[in-house]
Amino acid sequence: xxxxxxxxxxxxxxxxxxxxxxxxxxxxxxxxxxxxxxxxxxxxxxxxxxxxxxxxxxxxxxxxxxxxxxxxxxxxxxxxxxxxxxxxxxxxxxxxxxxxxxxxxxxxxxxxxxxxxxxxxxxxxxxxxxxxxxxxxxxxxxxxxxxxxxxxxxxxxxxxxxxxxxxxxxxxxxxxxxxxxxxxxxxxxxxxxxxxxxxxxxxxxxxxxxxxxxxxxxxxxxxxxxxxxxxxxxxxxxxxxxxxxxxxxxxxxxxxxxxxxxxxxxxxxxxxxxxxxxxxxxxxxxxxxxxxxxxxxxxxxxxxxxxxxxxxxxxxxxxxxxxxxxxxxxxxxxxxxxxxxxxxx
Numbered sequence: 001x002x003x004x005x006x007x008x009x010x011x012x013x014x015x016x017x018x019x020x021x022x023x024x025x026x027x028x029x030x031x032x033x034x035x036x037x038x039x040x041x042x043x044x045x046x047x048x049x050x051x052x053x054x055x056x057x058x059x060x061x062x063x064x065x066x067x068x069x070x071x072x073x074x075x076x077x078x079x080x081x082x083x084x085x086x087x088x089x090x091x092x093x094x095x096x097x098x099x100x101x102x103x104x105x106x107x108x109x110x111x112x113x114x115x116x117x118x119x120x121x122x123x124x125x126x127x128x129x130x131x132x133x134x135x136x137x138x139x140x141x142x143x144x145x146x147x148x149x150x151x152x153x154x155x156x157x158x159x160x161x162x163x164x165x166x167x168x169x170x171x172x173x174x175x176x177x178x179x180x181x182x183x184x185x186x187x188x189x190x191x192x193x194x195x196x197x198x199x200x201x202x203x204x205x206x207x208x209x210x211x212x213x214x215x216x217x218x219x220x221x222x223x224x225x226x227x228x229x230x231x232x233x234x235x236x237x238x239x240x241x242x243x244x245x246x247x248x249x250x251x252x253x254x255x256x257x258x259x260x261x262x263x264x265x266x267x268x269x270x271x272x273x274x275x276x277x278x279x280x281x282x283x284x285x286x287x288x289x290x291x292x293x294x295x296x297x298x299x300x301x302x303x304x305x306x307x308x309x310x311x312x313x314x315x316x317x318x319x320x321x322x323x324x325x326x327x328x329x330x331x332x333x334x335x336x337x338x339x340x341x342x343x344x345x
Contacts, residue, residue, distance in 0.1 A: 014328050018321040022314070029313040030071050033306045040087060040306050061085070061306075074310070084307030088299055093311045096296060101315065102186025103173060104285070104292035106204075108277045109187075110212035111219075116270065119220045123227020123266065124254070130232050138224060145221025151283035154214035158287065161210060168210045171289040178203050211288040215281055219273035223266050230262035260334045267334075271327035275320035 041057040042049070061084075062070045077083055083093035126138035162170035173188055174180060181191040181200050189208070192201035234240060235258070243253050282294035293315070300308035 014325050022317055025317045029310055033309045034067055040304050083311055086308045087305045088303050093307045100293040100296040104294055106187040110208045111216035112274050114212055114216040115219045119223035120227055122224040124231055126228040127231025142221040142225045145217045150214050150218055153217050154284050154287045157210045157214055169207050173207055174203055211284050215284050226269055227266045230265050234258050234262050264331050267327050271323045275323045278316045278319050
């Protein structure tokens with residue numbers, strides 16, 4: 001995509017909306033976390049702790065101050081690296097994010113790659129062979145993928161490919177005895193590749209396949225159906241019928257003229273699915289004993305860990321924004337009319 005003024009305006013406008021959305025999200029989740037029933041200080045210290053210790057912790061967490069003063073302290077800490085103390089891990093929440101987030105990001109990115117590599121070809125195949133046996137099979141697979149929860153898929157994959165066939169490991173990010181690579185990005189596959197530890201990289205990929213596929217199956221089913229509907233719709237457009245009547249090869253029509261408009265609705269849902277995975281991955285992470293951020297967020301909510309809850313929601317919001325901005329840019333490339341609307345608004 002040529003980055004002219006219209007393109008930059010399109011990107012900057014999306015960034016502006018995203019900053020406003022994140023600011024509103026931070027206020028909302030901060031207030032919700034503070035009005036939940038239960039005393040976080042008492043929960044952190046336990047029922048046997050003296051009241052004096054509870055009062056001291058409440059003062060240290062600024063829980064006795066008005067909520068807008070608490071928000072001011074939190075906002076200042078976000079920009080200075082002090083994200084508050086996690087009552088669950090007893091350390092700075094920022095350190096928890098740095099430790100647990102890369103594992104979930106690696107899992108989600110792997111699931112996203114599996115998703116796009118399977119859903120788009122399935123949707124195109126079903127669309128080109130609409131109302132045939134092939135289309136019916138793809139639709140049946142889609143219905144099953146949408147109906148079956150990801151944690152059920154995870155358990156089935158463990159039983160079949162882990163316990164029965166012994167093809168894949170069923171827990172953790174690496175096998176016992178395999179040393180994690182030096183931390184650069186926190187993603188074992190990338191860090192192993194950057195440091196030349198190809199054996200560790202293959203071992204990390206081996207551990208990723210089952211949980212990533214369990215996480216990707218639902219989005220694959222949904223996006224294959226959307227891609228199929230888009231292909232069927234665009235095959236009936238006047239310009240497509242004109243190209244077919246002029247004898248243009250079917251492969252050329254599909255690759256050059258049909259794929260771009262057909263991908264737009266699929267990519268829109270694709271961005272939403274990727275963003276939602278950081279919140280929805282906790283069951284898969286729990287089943288595969290994956291030390292990820294979603295599992296950390298679940299523990300934070302169960303223990304009413306205020307600072308961790310706010311951090312988890314905000315990180316999920318940032319990932320949602322990033323995924324949607326990237327998809328908006330790609331969609332703007334596929335359909336220039338979308339980004340050129342910036343000039344007229």
